[in-house]
Amino acid sequence: MSLLEIRDLTMQFGGLTAVDRFNLTLNEGDIVGLIGPNGAGKTTVFNCLTGMYAPTGGEILLSGHRIDGLHPYEITRLGMARTFQNIRLFKQLTVYDNIRIAFHNQSKYNLATAVFRLPQFAKEEREILEKTEELLEIFGLYEHRNEIASSLPYGEQRQLEIARALATNPQILLLDEPAAGMNPQETEELTSLIRWVKERFDLTIFLIEHDMRLVMRLCERLVVLDYGITIAEGTPEEIQNNPQVIEAYLGEEAL
Amino acid sequence: MKKERILPSSGPSLRQKLSWLATGLVVLILLAVNIGVYRGAIDFYFSGVLVIAWINVILAVSLNLINGFTGQFSLGHAGFMAVGAYVSGLLTIHLDWPFPIVLLAAALVSALLGFVIGLPTLRLRGDYLAIATLGFGEIVRVVLLNLDITGGPRGLGGIFPKTTFFSAELVAILTIIVIWNIIRSSHGRAFVAVREDEIAAEAMGIDTTLYKVLAFSIGAAFAGVAGGLFAHHQMFIDPRSFTFQRSIEILVMVVLGGLGSITGSIIAAVVLTILPEALRGMAEYRMIVYALLLIGLMLVRPQGLFGTKELGDFLGIARVRWIKARQPAAGVLKSHGGDGR
Amino acid sequence: MQEVVQQLVNGISLGSIYGLIALGYTMVYGIIRLINFAHGDIYMIGAFVGYFAIRTFHLSFLPALLAAMAVSAVLGMVIERLAYRPLRNSTRIAALITAIGVSFLIQNTALLAWTPDPRSYPDVFPLRTYEIGGVYVDNRQIAILGVALVLMVVLHYIVNYTQIGRAMRAVSQDADTARLMGIDVDRVISFTFALGSALAAAAGVLVGIYYNRIDPTMGTMPGLKAFVAAVLGGIGVIPGAMLGGLVMGIAEVAVVALTESTWKDAVAFAILIVILLVRPAGLLGRQVREKV
Numbered sequence: 001m002s003l004l005e006i007r008d009l010t011m012q013f014g015g016l017t018a019v020d021r022f023n024l025t026l027n028e029g030d031i032v033g034l035i036g037p038n039g040a041g042k043t044t045v046f047n048c049l050t051g052m053y054a055p056t057g058g059e060i061l062l063s064g065h066r067i068d069g070l071h072p073y074e075i076t077r078l079g080m081a082r083t084f085q086n087i088r089l090f091k092q093l094t095v096y097d098n099i100r101i102a103f104h105n106q107s108k109y110n111l112a113t114a115v116f117r118l119p120q121f122a123k124e125e126r127e128i129l130e131k132t133e134e135l136l137e138i139f140g141l142y143e144h145r146n147e148i149a150s151s152l153p154y155g156e157q158r159q160l161e162i163a164r165a166l167a168t169n170p171q172i173l174l175l176d177e178p179a180a181g182m183n184p185q186e187t188e189e190l191t192s193l194i195r196w197v198k199e200r201f202d203l204t205i206f207l208i209e210h211d212m213r214l215v216m217r218l219c220e221r222l223v224v225l226d227y228g229i230t231i232a233e234g235t236p237e238e239i240q241n242n243p244q245v246i247e248a249y250l251g252e253e254a255l
Numbered sequence: 256m257k258k259e260r261i262l263p264s265s266g267p268s269l270r271q272k273l274s275w276l277a278t279g280l281v282v283l284i285l286l287a288v289n290i291g292v293y294r295g296a297i298d299f300y301f302s303g304v305l306v307i308a309w310i311n312v313i314l315a316v317s318l319n320l321i322n323g324f325t326g327q328f329s330l331g332h333a334g335f336m337a338v339g340a341y342v343s344g345l346l347t348i349h350l351d352w353p354f355p356i357v358l359l360a361a362a363l364v365s366a367l368l369g370f371v372i373g374l375p376t377l378r379l380r381g382d383y384l385a386i387a388t389l390g391f392g393e394i395v396r397v398v399l400l401n402l403d404i405t406g407g408p409r410g411l412g413g414i415f416p417k418t419t420f421f422s423a424e425l426v427a428i429l430t431i432i433v434i435w436n437i438i439r440s441s442h443g444r445a446f447v448a449v450r451e452d453e454i455a456a457e458a459m460g461i462d463t464t465l466y467k468v469l470a471f472s473i474g475a476a477f478a479g480v481a482g483g484l485f486a487h488h489q490m491f492i493d494p495r496s497f498t499f500q501r502s503i504e505i506l507v508m509v510v511l512g513g514l515g516s517i518t519g520s521i522i523a524a525v526v527l528t529i530l531p532e533a534l535r536g537m538a539e540y541r542m543i544v545y546a547l548l549l550i551g552l553m554l555v556r557p558q559g560l561f562g563t564k565e566l567g568d569f570l571g572i573a574r575v576r577w578i579k580a581r582q583p584a585a586g587v588l589k590s591h592g593g594d595g596r
Numbered sequence: 597m598q599e600v601v602q603q604l605v606n607g608i609s610l611g612s613i614y615g616l617i618a619l620g621y622t623m624v625y626g627i628i629r630l631i632n633f634a635h636g637d638i639y640m641i642g643a644f645v646g647y648f649a650i651r652t653f654h655l656s657f658l659p660a661l662l663a664a665m666a667v668s669a670v671l672g673m674v675i676e677r678l679a680y681r682p683l684r685n686s687t688r689i690a691a692l693i694t695a696i697g698v699s700f701l702i703q704n705t706a707l708l709a710w711t712p713d714p715r716s717y718p719d720v721f722p723l724r725t726y727e728i729g730g731v732y733v734d735n736r737q738i739a740i741l742g743v744a745l746v747l748m749v750v751l752h753y754i755v756n757y758t759q760i761g762r763a764m765r766a767v768s769q770d771a772d773t774a775r776l777m778g779i780d781v782d783r784v785i786s787f788t789f790a791l792g793s794a795l796a797a798a799a800g801v802l803v804g805i806y807y808n809r810i811d812p813t814m815g816t817m818p819g820l821k822a823f824v825a826a827v828l829g830g831i832g833v834i835p836g837a838m839l840g841g842l843v844m845g846i847a848e849v850a851v852v853a854l855t856e857s858t859w860k861d862a863v864a865f866a867i868l869i870v871i872l873l874v875r876p877a878g879l880l881g882r883q884v885r886e887k888v
Contacts (some may be wrong), residue, residue: 050458076460088458090451107441107458111469113432114440121440128441168460215413328689375873382631382692386823387872390865393820397862408858499816503696510693542704549697554682557690 010057036225082171091150102167174206274569309423317477323514325470326450334392338495339479365479374469410493513559611845612744617822618837620792626832633695636819637702642797665794672793706812775888830881
């Protein structure tokens with residue numbers, strides 16, 4: 001059984017069809033890229049997958065269960081985490097708290113346990129603390145743990161957002177333009193970070209990216225979206241040589 | 256590498272020393288006040304003011320849970336207080352239940368109402384929510400004016416004076432502990448996440464609707480208890496005690512102390528209760544002072560006196576350190592460190 | 597039937613007053629996204645200025661009305677300049693809290709200066725009642741309707757056919773872009789406050805004449821209700837405010853006619869909560885979705 005199966009996913013806003021019958025199957029361990037010109041509907045696909053939008057048509061199955069129409073928090077709990085195109089950290093909180101919040105679902109104690117400070121509370125809080133510190137070390141953010149998230153340099157904010165997504169313990173990680181605004185060297189580092197994280201956390205990754213170098217080096221498979229329609233799918237090499245894709249990116253006159 | 260940020264400072268700073276001094280002083284005063292009330296050295300009138308101070312502490316701390324920690328802007332706290340006051344007053348008059356049970360019932364009814372009101376209302380954001388909760392508070396007042404059982408505009412009298420300085424103090428301290436323990440937990444972090452960014456909070460697996468309703472219900476429950484204490488202190492209540500102005504007074508306390516600081520709410524509630532009494536002549540200027548305070552605060556220090564800081568931050572006690580954290584392990588996870596960064 | 601028409605007439609009179617106040621809320625909200633809580637108190641100040649203009653300075657109705665509008669316009673601009681402008685880049689909640697503070701300040705200063713006792717408004721025109729097919733209309737209701745109508749036409753003209761009106765619409769769409777286009781945004785916002793405050797003051801004078809009774813706390817309830825009217829019509833939408841005001845006025849009169857009058861204050865808020873849940877953009881507003 002495939003991990004994520006998207007069948008004929010369609011999203012309409014009023015008369016506008018942002019995504020039209022989008023199909024994709026992700027197997028465990030896949031790393032797939034979603035590319036396309038601006039306004040092609042890429043982020044809309046992500047928003048449908050993560051429950052930010054309720055799709056107007058089609059089905060999304062995660063490990064065989066329908067997830068379309070569920071709330072975002074439910075989908076996160078089922079093992080799909082994401083980052084955002086315009087970084088959405090808890091800006092006024094510390095790096096530390098940003099991560100700790102994401103462990104929310106892994107603490108099972110109820111309000112009464114918290115109010116009376118029962119042993120289970122201390123046990124789970126200690127676990128969260130340890131896992132948080134572990135993640136901070138992995139991402140090299142440990143020394144910044146007490147800083148306010150918005151005070152971090154841009155590149156580290158991106159990393160923190162990935163770390164935070166990982167804290168929700170996902171099977172699938174959706175990255176929305178992780179390299180946006182990075183210089184070539186940072187992008188290089190990010191590429192190896194994503195690859196490393198994928199192995200370390202046993203992840204399936206689906207990412208949107210404009211930086212072709214990152215996409216070509218990282219992804220095994222690419223999907224190309226233009227005006228909400230899938231115009232090509234295949235290995236990076238196949239996509240690179242696909243005339244339809246070149247046309248979508250460069251316009252007809254370039255041919 | 257920003258090494259200077261992780262270097263521990265050498266010894267307590269001047270500010271920390273002063274904070275310790277101030278805290279010690281406050282504890283001494285509190286002790287003296289308790290002994291004074293117990294011995295009867297503090298007159299009846301002033302111990303009454305102190306009861307109101309404790310009630311305001313409960314109101315401010317519980318409103319801070321909604322407005323400060325969860326970032327939902329409620330202007331209806333007096334409504335929940337009114338419900339608690341009337342429910343407890345009626346139970347005492349008609350059924351003569353024990354006081355703690357009466358207070359618990361007041362909490363329950365208010366919480367239930369908070370839940371029922373919260374569920375649909377909390378779909379609204381920011382200023383719209385503020386107006387809707389204000390509307391709710393006004394509806395409560397109009398209903399109380401029109402019901403027979405509440406005595407309508409004549410009010411409800413003959414409630415036995417069961418609230419004492421010590422019972423008010425006990426309930427206030429319990430309130431602080433309960434809300435503090437909630438805030439410093441995974442649930443509390445969920446409240447704060449909702450305040451910071453709802454969409455990101457959802458993406459982190461937090462049921463934002465649930466937590467908003469929860470904050471509303473818990474806040475309402477404590478407002479109900481405060482109402483109960485108030486009713487059994489005044490012995491007479493009428494809808495005029497629970498107007499929109501009352502909600503604003505509580506709001507001023509929370510904003511002055513700092514949205515998101517329990518320490519701030521407590522201090523602001525006590526100061527704003529006692530100060531007008533201490534300066535008797537000011538009584539008629541009280542609302543003007545409140546108004547100027549609100550405007551001035553927003554212009555000069557919108558985060559309030561304490562911001563989101565708590566006593567511990569001033570005393571130099573780190574927040575998470577009560578759980579023994581392990582030392583950062585070297586090497587184990589650094590395999591990435593070489594190639595990645 | 598006569599009874600229904602009669603209540604309708606009363607409702608429309610009350611409703612046009614709500615409409616006049618609601619216009620100020622809706623314009624200010626449309627332009628700086630602030631619920632100007634102090635608006636109801638500006639309406640109260642308008643009523644008092646009119647009162648003193650007539651009683652102390654022996655002005656007749658129209659000059660008194662204009663005086664009240666002028667004084668309130670200045671007051672509105674001063675409030676904006678001192679309390680709201682410094683907060684323009686802070687959170688909306690901070691601005692809302694400030695507005696609540698300003699409202700309390702005006703009201704409590706008025707309480708101190710003019711005492712809480714209600715005053716009876718001087719008679720500018722002796723009451724005359726006309727009967728048309730069994731329905732009673734008095735000259736005060738006609739004055740309310742007439743003044744409200746004229747003011748709304750003037751406002752419509754200003755917003756749609758003058759340069760400052762065009763600037764107002766531009767700022768409400770996008771203040772930053774408007775500034776880049778060379779519009780003096782501060783001046784436009786000032787003007788909006790002046791305009792809204794003047795309309796509220798007119799409503800204050802009309803209420804004083806109609807109900808013959810004013811006091812410093814008179815602004816709170818009509819202020820809140822007019823806000824509800826603005827939300828009901830679609831906040832930021834000028835015709836919406838008038839429509840919302842009329843609906844509110846009629847609903848309130850109907851409730852008073854059908855039940856006990858003490859319930860009337862609950863009506864507004866019940867309408868508010870329902871409209872916010874069912875159609876938060878209001879009757880004439882457009883629904884917008886938040887961008888993720």
